[in-house]
Amino acid sequence: xxxxxxxxxxxxxxxxxxxxxxxxxxxxxxxxxxxxxxxxxxxxxxxxxxxxxxxxxxxxxxxxxxxxxxxxxxxxxxxxxxxxxxxxxxxxxxxxxxxxxxxxxxxxxxxxxxxxxxxxxxxxxxxxxxxxxxxxxxxxxxxxxxxxxxxxxxxxxxxxxxxxxxxxxxxxxxxxxxxxxxxxxxxxxxxxxxxxxxxxxxxxxxxxxxxxxxxxxxxxxxxxxxxxxxxxxxxxxxxxxxxxxxxxxxxxxxxxxxxxxxxxxxx
Numbered sequence: 001x002x003x004x005x006x007x008x009x010x011x012x013x014x015x016x017x018x019x020x021x022x023x024x025x026x027x028x029x030x031x032x033x034x035x036x037x038x039x040x041x042x043x044x045x046x047x048x049x050x051x052x053x054x055x056x057x058x059x060x061x062x063x064x065x066x067x068x069x070x071x072x073x074x075x076x077x078x079x080x081x082x083x084x085x086x087x088x089x090x091x092x093x094x095x096x097x098x099x100x101x102x103x104x105x106x107x108x109x110x111x112x113x114x115x116x117x118x119x120x121x122x123x124x125x126x127x128x129x130x131x132x133x134x135x136x137x138x139x140x141x142x143x144x145x146x147x148x149x150x151x152x153x154x155x156x157x158x159x160x161x162x163x164x165x166x167x168x169x170x171x172x173x174x175x176x177x178x179x180x181x182x183x184x185x186x187x188x189x190x191x192x193x194x195x196x197x198x199x200x201x202x203x204x205x206x207x208x209x210x211x212x213x214x215x216x217x218x219x220x221x222x223x224x225x226x227x228x229x230x231x232x233x234x235x236x237x238x239x240x241x242x243x244x245x246x247x248x249x250x251x252x253x254x255x256x257x258x259x260x261x262x263x264x265x266x267x
Contacts, residue, residue, distance in 0.1 A: 030184040053099035060231035067106030098123040115152035135201040167193035177254035230261035
């Protein structure tokens with residue numbers, strides 16, 4: 001997993017792949033590289049999903065493996081759904097409305113989660129009931145969102161996923177203080193955002209920035225900025241399964257708090 005740049009950075013080769021990218025600029029080469037890998041990985045996942053909705057999403061953060069997300073049709077997923085139906089029966093009409101919905105549970109390892117939790121990912125836009133419950137006033141929404149259930153307090157927060165344009169129009173471009181996002185981490189390469197909302201109408205100061213990009217590019221940026229990479233590349237190989245990167249930012253202090261990696265395994 002390494003990038004070789006030649007021809008004044010206009011030609012690019014990644015040791016993970018067999019193709020060579022050639023463009024008229026460094027930015028053009030990186031953009032073409034990202035789109036080539038996105039086409040290879042994401043299109044393959046989408047095609048597999050047409051016939052197999054039993055899958056697991058593994059996550060890594062700050063060098064550590066995190067709780068796994070399971071689609072609701074798996075044995076593990078059904079066990080977590082049963083807990084949601086027992087303790088939050090009236091929160092949503094149907095936790096298994098989509099076969100591609102995901103659930104996970106775990107212990108707190110980052111703010112704003114302070115107690116053991118369950119996460120539920122619903123593959124549709126927030127309903128009118130969700131928008132009303134969380135006082136949401138965005139113009140557009142992504143076609144998935146998540147609810148975060150606190151096992152101790154029983155509080156439920158909503159993680160609302162937003163397009164690049166929607167987030168930027170509301171909150172401005174991400175400000176990471178002394179660190180800049182790389183030129184390739186942009187709207188044209190599929191960048192989007194998420195923010196956690198509470199039922200009292202407030203939202204958490206942390207937000208997430210997401211994108212799919214080649215591992216070597218993300219590693220290059222993390223190393224250059226002394227940011228902990230999500231996992232150990234010497235022992236973990238996600239070349240064919242990584243589908244997203246997430247950067248958690250604390251808005252009021254302009255800090256990058258975490259970098260996360262998400263990889264999918266079909267069961």
